[in-house]
Amino acid sequence: MLDLFNIIAAQTTEAGADLNQFQQITKEFGINGKMILAQIINFSLVAFMLWKFAFKPVIATLDERQKKIADGLQFSEEMKNKLAEAEQKRNQCLQQAQQEAQKIINDAKETAKQSTKKNLQDAVSEAEIIIKKAHQSISEEREKMINEAKQSLTEVVIQTVRKVLNKNLSAEEKTAYNKSVTKELAELK
Amino acid sequence: MTYSNSKLKILAKKLLQVSRDEKGNLSSQQVSKVLALIKKQFPSRQLRLLLKHYLNAVKQALLQEQAIIEYAGTIVPSEIDSIVKTISQHYNRSITTIEKNVPELIAGIKIRIVDDVYNTSIEQKLQIIQRKNFS
Numbered sequence: 001m002l003d004l005f006n007i008i009a010a011q012t013t014e015a016g017a018d019l020n021q022f023q024q025i026t027k028e029f030g031i032n033g034k035m036i037l038a039q040i041i042n043f044s045l046v047a048f049m050l051w052k053f054a055f056k057p058v059i060a061t062l063d064e065r066q067k068k069i070a071d072g073l074q075f076s077e078e079m080k081n082k083l084a085e086a087e088q089k090r091n092q093c094l095q096q097a098q099q100e101a102q103k104i105i106n107d108a109k110e111t112a113k114q115s116t117k118k119n120l121q122d123a124v125s126e127a128e129i130i131i132k133k134a135h136q137s138i139s140e141e142r143e144k145m146i147n148e149a150k151q152s153l154t155e156v157v158i159q160t161v162r163k164v165l166n167k168n169l170s171a172e173e174k175t176a177y178n179k180s181v182t183k184e185l186a187e188l189k
Numbered sequence: 190m191t192y193s194n195s196k197l198k199i200l201a202k203k204l205l206q207v208s209r210d211e212k213g214n215l216s217s218q219q220v221s222k223v224l225a226l227i228k229k230q231f232p233s234r235q236l237r238l239l240l241k242h243y244l245n246a247v248k249q250a251l252l253q254e255q256a257i258i259e260y261a262g263t264i265v266p267s268e269i270d271s272i273v274k275t276i277s278q279h280y281n282r283s284i285t286t287i288e289k290n291v292p293e294l295i296a297g298i299k300i301r302i303v304d305d306v307y308n309t310s311i312e313q314k315l316q317i318i319q320r321k322n323f324s
Contacts, residue, residue: 042297154322158315165295165311172297174262181297181309183267 192235201242205250214283215250256286257301261294261310276302 026033192200208223210216223243231239256276258269269286277284280302291299297310 150322154319158319162295162312162315166292168263169296169311171262175264177296177311178260178264178267178298179260182264182271184309185298185300185307186271 191232192239194238197235197239198242201239202245205246208247210285214254215247220247223305252303253280254282254285255302256284257289258286258302259289259291259294259299259310261290261292261296261312264288264298272298272300276300 204223204227205215206317208215208219208245210219221316224240227236227239227243256273258264258272269288273284294310294312295315297313299310299313300307
């Protein structure tokens with residue numbers, strides 16, 4: 001126990017020696033503890049003031065700008081996505097339009113083909129009708145001509161017979177004819 | 190008393206019946222008697238119209254009693270008598286005739302009584318042949 005006390009006493013003596021040494025050094029370097037404390041307080045105050053009125057608004061502004069940039073980037077990303085989507089849609093629409101256009105062209109070609117075919121059929125039918133009518137007309141004309149010729153011939157024959165009978169039928173023959181028709185009339189009753 | 194037109198026509202027909210003799214033929218004597226009677230007894234206001242109807246009835250009756258015989262060539266009177274006899278029997282009334290020589294008939298006889306025509310002429314036969322060929 002005594003030893004321990006001696007050790008501590010020794011150490012305390014050593015510590016006192018060290019303290020003196022420390023005080024000597026600080027004195028040599030001109031370090032004043034109170035001044036340091038005051039400087040610390042001043043520094044703290046300045047740091048607080050700077051933090052409060054300079055750094056904080058700047059940081060807030062920076063955060064805001066950061067946020068704005070982030071929003072801008074997000075917006076840009078969204079726009080990019082939308083643009084891509086719009087591009088895709090446009091391509092789809094374009095493809096669809098192309099398909100529809102192709103379909104319309106095909107339909108138009110088919111319709112034109114059918115129309116041409118129908119027109120051809122109509123033309124053929126019309127031509128057939130015209131030919132038929134022409135044949136009919138020719139036939140009718142021919143029949144008419146034959147009838148006219150027949151009538152003319154009959155008329156000529158009748159006129160000739162009339163003239164021949166008028167010229168060559170003698171009075172006796174006429175009387176005999178009259179007698180025969182009178183007889184016929186008498187038989188009619 | 191006033192008669193309507195239709196009644197006057199009926200009266201004219203009755204007067205025509207009175208104008209015939211016993212054989213049913215129109216008699217000039219009977220017609221004269223009828224005319225005298227009408228003149229004497231019928232009101233003068235409608236006399237003209239009745240006479241008109243009576244005249245038409247008499248004309249119609251005369252036409253019905255008259256046959257126009259057209260012929261070409263010659264026809265002997267006995268044949269005409271035969272025709273008249275036949276026609277009279279057919280129509281059951283006495284028929285008088287008017288004969289006409291029409292050379293256009295060529296030969297044969299054409300008889301016309303009112304609207305009835307009997308044509309046996311050669312001209313008619315030629316016309317029938319012509320019509321047949323034309324139809």
